[in-house]
Amino acid sequence: MTPASQRLLKSLHTEIALIQRFLLALQAESRALESPDLPDALSASTLKKNACADLLTRANHERGGILQELGFSDDRQGLESAAQDQPSLQAAVRELLELAEQARQLNGANGAIIDVHLKHTQQTLDGLRALTGENTLYDASGRTRKTTGNQRNIKAG
Secondary structure, X not given: OOHHHHHHHHHHHHHHHHHHHHHHHHHHHHHHHHOOOXXXXXXXXXXXXXXXXXXXXXXXXXXXXXXXXXXXXXXXXXXXXXXXXXXXXXXXXXXXXXXXXXXXXXXXXXXXXHHHHHHHHHHHHHHHHHHXXXXXXXXXXXXXXXXXXXXXXXXXX
């Protein structure tokens, strides 16, 4: 195994550990979304998820640089080609791709739950506006603002 291949393997193990942390944050987010009475838990999981995402982005760039140094593209195809070329990378690549798929699915499911919550909130606000005949709302800073009849819905994910 070449020194660059060894660095790639080390990079893959780093990414695997980061994705495992990211999955834990997604699981915490999922639990918080199922228990809307825990807003602090949702905030905490979001902070952890965002921190992990930043670290994963850096690790991904590092891996991409090593792949290019080895003569492969810095995408999934390049990673799979490197694993075919270097059998010692195959287990780590397979684990990384499996964990990444789990994270993608769980993140998508959480996004769908958030989307439902946002739609419900929007419908509730629309109902309150219709009942009161008011067209003002409080924004995030606590100031009132005029609303118009054609509010657009917010979509997560």
